[in-house]
Amino acid sequence: MPEFYDVAIIGAGTAGLAALHEVKKSTENFVLINHGPYGTTCARVGCMPSKVLIETAAAFHRREVFEDFGIRGSAGLRMDIPSALARVRRLRDDFVRGTLKATETLGERNIAGQARFLEPDTLAVGDRRVRANKIIIATGSSPVVPDAWQRLGKRILTSDDLFEQIDLPSKMAVIGLGVIGVEMAQALARLGIHLHAFDRGGWIANLSDPQINDIAAACLREEFSVYLGASAELEPAGDGVRVRSGDVDMVVDKVLAALGRRPNLEHLGLEVLGVALDEKGLPPFDPLTMQIADLPIFIAGDVNQRAPLLHEAADDGHIAGRNATAEKPQCHARRTPLAIVFSDPNIAVVGRRFADLPEDQTLIGDVSFARSGRALAAATNRGGLRVYADKQSGCLLGAEICAPQGEHMAHLLALAIQQKLSVHDLLRLPFYHPVVEEGLRKALRRLAKQLPEAPASDLADCEAFGIDALD
Numbered sequence: 001m002p003e004f005y006d007v008a009i010i011g012a013g014t015a016g017l018a019a020l021h022e023v024k025k026s027t028e029n030f031v032l033i034n035h036g037p038y039g040t041t042c043a044r045v046g047c048m049p050s051k052v053l054i055e056t057a058a059a060f061h062r063r064e065v066f067e068d069f070g071i072r073g074s075a076g077l078r079m080d081i082p083s084a085l086a087r088v089r090r091l092r093d094d095f096v097r098g099t100l101k102a103t104e105t106l107g108e109r110n111i112a113g114q115a116r117f118l119e120p121d122t123l124a125v126g127d128r129r130v131r132a133n134k135i136i137i138a139t140g141s142s143p144v145v146p147d148a149w150q151r152l153g154k155r156i157l158t159s160d161d162l163f164e165q166i167d168l169p170s171k172m173a174v175i176g177l178g179v180i181g182v183e184m185a186q187a188l189a190r191l192g193i194h195l196h197a198f199d200r201g202g203w204i205a206n207l208s209d210p211q212i213n214d215i216a217a218a219c220l221r222e223e224f225s226v227y228l229g230a231s232a233e234l235e236p237a238g239d240g241v242r243v244r245s246g247d248v249d250m251v252v253d254k255v256l257a258a259l260g261r262r263p264n265l266e267h268l269g270l271e272v273l274g275v276a277l278d279e280k281g282l283p284p285f286d287p288l289t290m291q292i293a294d295l296p297i298f299i300a301g302d303v304n305q306r307a308p309l310l311h312e313a314a315d316d317g318h319i320a321g322r323n324a325t326a327e328k329p330q331c332h333a334r335r336t337p338l339a340i341v342f343s344d345p346n347i348a349v350v351g352r353r354f355a356d357l358p359e360d361q362t363l364i365g366d367v368s369f370a371r372s373g374r375a376l377a378a379a380t381n382r383g384g385l386r387v388y389a390d391k392q393s394g395c396l397l398g399a400e401i402c403a404p405q406g407e408h409m410a411h412l413l414a415l416a417i418q419q420k421l422s423v424h425d426l427l428r429l430p431f432y433h434p435v436v437e438e439g440l441r442k443a444l445r446r447l448a449k450q451l452p453e454a455p456a457s458d459l460a461d462c463e464a465f466g467i468d469a470l471d
C-alpha cells in the first residue's frame with residue numbers, strides 16, 4: 001500500500017534541507033528521503049573541510065615571508081600532515097553535527113534509502129511506495145571519475161575521500177584545474193607535497209577573461225607545475241600512477257581527480273515523467289520557480305547543474321519548498337551571480353562573465369595589485385582585476401578577479417551590480433585607506449574616464465538642502 005504525503009523531498013543536502021525548512025511551515029505531512037550519508041556535501045566533503053585544509057596550508061605557507069619580515073627560525077618549521085588532516089576531520093565532524101540537527105527530530109518522516117520514480121507522483125524506496133502531491137528532487141552531484149581510472153584503486157582520490165586520508169604521499173598530481181582542482185592543488189602544494197596539475201583546457205577555475213586567466217596561471221605556477229591544453233591519461237606504474245598529458249610523462253604516488261561533478265540522476269528513473277531529458281539526463285525546469293515543465297515536481301541544488309554553489313543550492317531549495325506548498329508556483333528573482341575560489345590570490349567571477357559580454361558595448365577598467373600599498377605591507381601584492389561596465393549607461397555589469405582579498409571585493413561588486421549601480425555611483429561611496437579596495441577604485445576610475453560625460457569629481461554635487469540659511 002502506498003503512503004500518502006503532501007510533499008516528498010528527495011535528498012537531505014543543503015537544497016533538500018532548505019526545502020524542508022519551507023515545507024514544514026505549511027504542512028506536517030511530508031517525508032524526506034535520503035540515500036547515503038547524512039550531513040550534506042558542503043559540511044562532509046565540500047566547502048567546509050576544503051576550507052579547513054586551505055587555511056592550514058596558507059598558515060604554513062606564510063613562513064616563506066617570515067625572513068623578509070624579520071621573523072627568524074622559519075626553516076625549523078615543519079608540516080605534520082596527519083595532524084593537519086585530523087584537525088580537518090575534527091572540525092568537519094563539528095560542521096556535520098550542526099546539519100544533522102535538521103533531520104534528527106523527523107522520526108518516521110525521514111526515510112534512509114534510494115528514491116526512484118515509478119510514476120510522476122509515486123516513488124519506490126526499497127519495498128516502500130511513497131505517493132506525494134508534490135515532489136522535490138534535491139539529489140546533488142558526484143565527482144566524475146572515468147571508468148578506466150577506477151582500476152587505480154586507492155591511488156586515485158576525489159574530494160569524497162581526500163579528507164579521509166590519514167597521511168598524504170610526497171608526490172601527487174591533480175587532474176582538472178576547475179574550482180576544486182585549483183583550491184586543492186594549491187593547498188596540497190603548500191603542505192609541502194611535490195605537486196603537478198593538469199587541465200585539458202586553457203582556463204583556470206572557470207575564468208573567461210584571458211588577462212585574468214593569465215594572471216591566475218602565473219600565480220599558481222609560482223607554487224607548482226601547471227600543464228594546460230592536453231587531456232591527462234592515467235595508468236598504474238608499480239605502486240604509483242603514470243600520468244601522460246601532451247609531452248609530459250611522469251609517475252606520481254597518488255592522483256586527485258577534479259574533473260567536474262555529474263548530477264545524481266541515474267537511479268531516479270526520470271524517464272517516467274514523460275518530459276524530454278537533455279544529454280545529461282536533465283529535465284527542463286524554470287530557474288525562477290524550480291518547477292519541472294508543468295509537473296508538480298521541482299528540482300533544486302547541484303542536481304540541476306545551474307550554479308553548483310552552496311548559496312544557490314540553498315536558494316533553489318527555498319524556492320522549491322515554497323512553491324511545493326503554494327497553490328500556484330511563484331517566480332523568485334535570483335541573486336547576482338557570484339563565484340569565489342579560495343585560492344591565493346582569490347579568484348572570483350561576479351555578475352556577467354567576460355565571455356558573455358558584447359565587446360562593442362562594454363568598457364573595461366583594470367588594475368594590478370603589484371603596487372597596492374596594503375598588499376605590499378602584507379607581502380600579498382600579486383594579481384589583478386578587470387571590471388566591466390555598459391558603454392552607454394555606465395552600469396556595472398561584472399568583473400573577473402585574481403587578487404588579494406578578492407573575495408571581499410567580489411562581494412562589494414555583487415552588491416553594486418545587484419543594486420544596478422553605475423561606475424559613478426560606486427565611486428561616490430567611501431573607500432578607506434590603506435585597503436586593497438583602493439585598487440578596485442583605480443579600476444573604476446579608469447572605467448569612468450572612458451564614459452561619456454565623465455564627472456570632474458567622484459563626489460556628488462551638493463543638491464539644494466531646502467533650508468534657506470544653507471542654500
Ligand SMILES: Cc1cc2nc3c(=O)[nH]c(=O)nc-3n(C[C@H](O)[C@H](O)[C@H](O)COP(=O)(O)OP(=O)(O)OC[C@H]3O[C@@H](n4cnc5c(N)ncnc54)[C@H](O)[C@@H]3O)c2cc1C
Binds near residue numbers: 037040048114308
Ligand atoms: C570539494 C568541494 C568544495 C566546495 N566548496 C564550496 C565553497 O567553498 N563554496 C560554495 O558555495 N560551494 C562549494 N561547493 C559546492 C557545494 O558544496 C554544493 O553546491 C552544495 O553542497 C550542493 O548541495 P545539494 O543539496 O545540491 O547536494 P548535496 O549536499 O550533495 O545533497 C544531495 C543528497 O541527496 C542524496 N541522494 C542522491 N541520490 C539520491 C536518491 N536517488 N534518493 C535519495 N537521496 C539521494 C545524496 O546522497 C545527498 O545526501 C564545494 C563542493 C565540493 C565538492
Ligand SMILES: NC(=O)c1ccc[n+]([C@@H]2O[C@H](COP(=O)([O-])OP(=O)(O)OC[C@H]3O[C@@H](n4cnc5c(N)ncnc54)[C@H](O)[C@@H]3O)[C@@H](O)[C@H]2O)c1
Binds near residue numbers: 203205232
Ligand atoms: N569555492 C567554491 O565555491 C567551490 C569550491 C569547490 C567546488 N565548487 C563547486 O564544485 C563544482 C565542481 O568543481 P570541479 O573543479 O570538480 O569541476 P569544474 O567543472 O569546475 O572543473 C573541471 C575541470 O576539469 C578539466 N578536465 C576534465 N576532464 C579532464 C581530463 N581528462 N584531463 C584534464 N582535465 C580535465 C576541465 O577542463 C575543467 O577545467 C564547481 O563547478 C563549483 O561550483 C565550488
